[in-house]
Amino acid sequence: MEQSPEYVIEMLHITKEFPGIKANDDITLQLKKGEIHALLGENGAGKSTLMSVLFGMYQPEEGVIKKDGKVVTINNPNDATALHIGMVHQHFKLVDVFTVLDNIILGAEETKLGFIQKKNARKKVQELSDRYGLHVNLDAKIEDITVGMQQRVEILKMLYRDNEILIFDEPTAVLTPQEIEELMQIMKGLAKEGKSLLFISHKLNEIMEVSDRVTVLRKGKYIGTVETKDTTKEELSRMMVGRPVQLVVEKDEAKPTEPILEVEHFTVPSKIHKNNAVKDVSLTVRAGEIVCIAGIDGNGQTEFVYGLTGLERPSAGKVKLLGKDITHATIRERSLDGMSHIPEDRHKHGLVLDFTLEQNMVLQRYYEPKFQKGGFIKFGAVREYAEGLIEKFDVRSGQGPVTVARSMSGGNQQKAIIAREVDRDLPLIIAVQPTRGLDVGAIEFVHSQLVAARDAGKAILLVSLELEEVMSLSDRILVMYEGEIVGELDPKTTTVEELGLYMAGAKRNNGQEASAS
Amino acid sequence: MKGFLKKSGTTSVLATLISILIGLVAGSVLILIVGIFDNKIGLSGAWDGIRLVFIGLFNTGRDASGVMTFGFNPANFGNMLFRAIPLILTGLSVALAYKTGLFNIGAAGQYLAGIAATLFVALEIPTTVVPAWIVWTLALLAGILAGALWGAIPGLLKAYLNINEVLACIMTNWIAANIVTWLFDLSNLKNVTEGTKTAYIYKTSFNGVETAKLGLDKVFAGSQVNAGILIAILFAIGVYILMTRTTFGFELKACGSNRHAARYAGIRDKQSIVFSMGLAGALAGAAASLYYLSGNPEFFWSTYQSLPAAGFNGIAVALLGACNPIAVIFTGIFMSMLQVIGSQITFLTPFNEYITDVIIAVIVYLSAFSLVIRMWISGRGKKKPVKPAKADAKKEVKA
Numbered sequence: 001m002e003q004s005p006e007y008v009i010e011m012l013h014i015t016k017e018f019p020g021i022k023a024n025d026d027i028t029l030q031l032k033k034g035e036i037h038a039l040l041g042e043n044g045a046g047k048s049t050l051m052s053v054l055f056g057m058y059q060p061e062e063g064v065i066k067k068d069g070k071v072v073t074i075n076n077p078n079d080a081t082a083l084h085i086g087m088v089h090q091h092f093k094l095v096d097v098f099t100v101l102d103n104i105i106l107g108a109e110e111t112k113l114g115f116i117q118k119k120n121a122r123k124k125v126q127e128l129s130d131r132y133g134l135h136v137n138l139d140a141k142i143e144d145i146t147v148g149m150q151q152r153v154e155i156l157k158m159l160y161r162d163n164e165i166l167i168f169d170e171p172t173a174v175l176t177p178q179e180i181e182e183l184m185q186i187m188k189g190l191a192k193e194g195k196s197l198l199f200i201s202h203k204l205n206e207i208m209e210v211s212d213r214v215t216v217l218r219k220g221k222y223i224g225t226v227e228t229k230d231t232t233k234e235e236l237s238r239m240m241v242g243r244p245v246q247l248v249v250e251k252d253e254a255k256p257t258e259p260i261l262e263v264e265h266f267t268v269p270s271k272i273h274k275n276n277a278v279k280d281v282s283l284t285v286r287a288g289e290i291v292c293i294a295g296i297d298g299n300g301q302t303e304f305v306y307g308l309t310g311l312e313r314p315s316a317g318k319v320k321l322l323g324k325d326i327t328h329a330t331i332r333e334r335s336l337d338g339m340s341h342i343p344e345d346r347h348k349h350g351l352v353l354d355f356t357l358e359q360n361m362v363l364q365r366y367y368e369p370k371f372q373k374g375g376f377i378k379f380g381a382v383r384e385y386a387e388g389l390i391e392k393f394d395v396r397s398g399q400g401p402v403t404v405a406r407s408m409s410g411g412n413q414q415k416a417i418i419a420r421e422v423d424r425d426l427p428l429i430i431a432v433q434p435t436r437g438l439d440v441g442a443i444e445f446v447h448s449q450l451v452a453a454r455d456a457g458k459a460i461l462l463v464s465l466e467l468e469e470v471m472s473l474s475d476r477i478l479v480m481y482e483g484e485i486v487g488e489l490d491p492k493t494t495t496v497e498e499l500g501l502y503m504a505g506a507k508r509n510n511g512q513e514a515s516a517s
Numbered sequence: 518m519k520g521f522l523k524k525s526g527t528t529s530v531l532a533t534l535i536s537i538l539i540g541l542v543a544g545s546v547l548i549l550i551v552g553i554f555d556n557k558i559g560l561s562g563a564w565d566g567i568r569l570v571f572i573g574l575f576n577t578g579r580d581a582s583g584v585m586t587f588g589f590n591p592a593n594f595g596n597m598l599f600r601a602i603p604l605i606l607t608g609l610s611v612a613l614a615y616k617t618g619l620f621n622i623g624a625a626g627q628y629l630a631g632i633a634a635t636l637f638v639a640l641e642i643p644t645t646v647v648p649a650w651i652v653w654t655l656a657l658l659a660g661i662l663a664g665a666l667w668g669a670i671p672g673l674l675k676a677y678l679n680i681n682e683v684l685a686c687i688m689t690n691w692i693a694a695n696i697v698t699w700l701f702d703l704s705n706l707k708n709v710t711e712g713t714k715t716a717y718i719y720k721t722s723f724n725g726v727e728t729a730k731l732g733l734d735k736v737f738a739g740s741q742v743n744a745g746i747l748i749a750i751l752f753a754i755g756v757y758i759l760m761t762r763t764t765f766g767f768e769l770k771a772c773g774s775n776r777h778a779a780r781y782a783g784i785r786d787k788q789s790i791v792f793s794m795g796l797a798g799a800l801a802g803a804a805a806s807l808y809y810l811s812g813n814p815e816f817f818w819s820t821y822q823s824l825p826a827a828g829f830n831g832i833a834v835a836l837l838g839a840c841n842p843i844a845v846i847f848t849g850i851f852m853s854m855l856q857v858i859g860s861q862i863t864f865l866t867p868f869n870e871y872i873t874d875v876i877i878a879v880i881v882y883l884s885a886f887s888l889v890i891r892m893w894i895s896g897r898g899k900k901k902p903v904k905p906a907k908a909d910a911k912k913e914v915k916a
Contacts, residue, residue: 331781
């Protein structure tokens with residue numbers, strides 16, 4: 001059966017070991033022609049390692065790879081390219097200052113006497129983009145186009161190289177809901193044209209919508225392959241995590257008490273345009289409640305949080321934390337006054353990627369007497385503390401506390417940040433897209449941590465783009481549209497549709513928070 | 518043995534040693550080629566040159582019949598240690614900045630600022646009034662301070678106006694060169710006693726200010742060595758402790774590695790950048806002070822057309838030492854050994870000292886490839902690529 005030529009790519013009994021860890025343990029993955037095959041697994045389940053094996057970046061200790069039924073050896077990415085295997089990486093591999101067309105042909109340029117000939121290339125790319133609905137301005141520079149557009153460039157790159165097997169590594173992690181919808185359509189179109197797609201993801205909704213079959217990995221082991229139409233989200237998440245997973249957040253009624261964070265007429269100028277990014281926002285977050293700011297990305301949420309946390313200066317308004325005016329306080333002062341911040345961009349703000357995990361764990365606390373004496377860091381205390389957090393929050397990494405943050409999977413990086421921020425035990429937690437890029441098991445964990453913090457009397461300000469998360473986690477919803485709070489909703493009485501209307505700016509009410517002006 | 522080879526510390530040391538070896542061989546080949554094509558030198562002359570390249574430190578001159586003799590040469594050793602002083606310190610300057618994410622190409626300017634401050638203090642305060650050791654201390658502090666201030670300027674420009682520190686450093690280098698010339702032009706410190714010399718400043722020994730020898734001149738007879746080398750080593754250890762053990766170093770490194778994350782964590786990113794450059798400048802200033810306070814060097818004050826090489830040699834020293842402060846001690850001494858060999862070659866053979874510049878260039882060039890060499894070492898005898906991770910770290914994975 002394994003010889004069957006209906007499979008374009010077969011990875012049979014792949015085993016790959018790293019010092020101290022079996023990243024892939026006897027894994028089999030068979031990709032049919034023209035199908036969308038999802039590869040599902042938690043962060044660190046071995047998906048990336050398996051793909052690196054397919055791309056020749058690692059050589060497996062055991063197992064074989066077959067293309068169209070014939071055994072092939074892939075020693076480096078060039079071999080993979082020769083076999084028409086292409087991949088869209090999670091973090092795009094594009095040259096920012098080159099145009100779209102230049103990026104597509106980069107490495108596969110047609111030349112005449114050493115001069116690049118772009119005419120044919122342009123024609124071919126244009127044809128491809130028309131055929132698959134991948135519309136993008138070929139002469140725009142990468143740095144000027146959106147992330148969704150950049151992803152299209154990556155897809156065009158694969159198509160331009162006549163790749164037959166297209167691998168998408170968590171392609172939706174960086175996209176807005178609309179862009180995700182478009183990508184799904186593009187993927188279906190590609191499969192219809194006979195391309196074989198391997199879709200790496202841990203978002204169950206997307207897998208259910210777009211894939212034909214699903215292969216599940218857990219902790220480096222092969223769990224099984226199922227037909228998407230015969231399975232359910234619950235079953236998939238059970239296979240992935242190894243236990244039934246709570247897909248809906250379980251929490252009791254909030255019992256809000258005294259106000260922790262009070263924001264009045266808060267205005268933050270935009271760095272992109274001349275208008276204000278945040279306009280006259282007033283809100284209150286009380287102890288023991290989760291207040292969520294919902295909205296489509298780019299409606300001022302980022303700037304609002306930057307202003308609150310001191311990363312940017314507001315132009316007007318006032319912020320009070322526990323009754324103390326912190327509008328002009330430094331970041332360190334805010335931290336000492338009781339604000340912890342799970343940042344939106346974990347690579348830019350959340351972590352020093354070249355530092356070890358333990359150094360990152362004490363990034364805001366290294367100066368506390370617990371971790372230093374007379375200006376000298378107490379390495380023993382730092383190690384002990386980091387090991388405690390790793391244990392408690394199940395942060396997985398190759399070498400424990402001394403793992404370099406850069407080498408960790410995205411999900412575990414996020415877990416490390418959450419561990420650090422929640423463990424500081426401060427009265428206010430500002431969490432910006434805390435579950436971005438996490439698998440269901442980890443999401444469940446983060447949600448339960450936030451609910452537990454709420455029940456312990458913390459005030460939580462959540463900023464989220466995921467409607468499901470907004471609806472299930474928050475006690476109150478404030479919708480932000482073009483820098484303003486356009487409505488306050490109660491998640492128990494509102495519907496996703498109504499929320500969507502507010503988010504799109506089609507509807508607004510002057511809830512008590514927004515009416516302050 | 519395999520595990521030993523895989524250790525990242527071992528491989529980087531080995532990579533450096535291989536770079537050095539290739540550099541020395543390249544210098545030898547050059548000597549050989551020049552020797553073969555020059556009838557006056559010939560193969561035997563080339564052989565002398567090559568031997569000097571490798572073991573010139575142990576050369577004791579030529580005997581009566583003109584054959585080179587080898588053995589322990591205290592003067593060579595002492596001079597090597599003496600010349601290492603400014604190299605170690607400017608190397609530290611570049612290494613510290615590099616560890617904090619900055620490229621300090623301005624060590625030359627900071628060095629000049631240090632020279633000016635040191636010489637003014639050391640020569641203008643009469644030792645008849647103030648004890649010499651106090652003048653010496655003040656002169657050293659003045660040099661360090663001047664270097665720090667000069668280094669802080671590109672730091673300020675980078676932190677507050679986001680001007681690339683490399684550009685600012687290059688400009689401040691030349692500004693320093695001109696200001697120093699102008700200051701000494703106005704001063705009355707020009708050496709007028711030795712009539713044939715123009716544009717030189719008095720040695721600090723003119724005012725009786727000299728770094729203590731601590732008996733080192735007895736151990737290494739006939740050399741200029743003094744306690745400055747010990748001070749330089751103490752500085753290196755200090756920088757090592759600062760960068761690896763203290764909260765201050767943690768802040769500087771966090772800032773250098775990811776300024777945004779450091780800011781997010783409440784570290785004052787702008788101040789950290791200024792501090793980094795200031796400290797780097799202080800080290801370059803100390804290099805200048807300790808070199809000129811040794812008493813003997815005379816400063817050629819008309820610097821507006823050229824920058825002191827010491828500043829740029831620091832870059833080579835730091836790169837070769839992978840910017841590790843302790844390694845910089847050794848690479849600094851190694852570079853000064855090459856300088857000593859250079860003068861040996863000039864003195865004893867028809868070749869000139871620039872041979873050693875070629876060697877240094879090759880070594881620095883190769884040290885940029887040290888990653889390749891390291892991969893070659895750790896991947897040797899294995900077809901499978903090795904995961905580039907620190908294999909010496911504790912292998913504990915919580916399953």
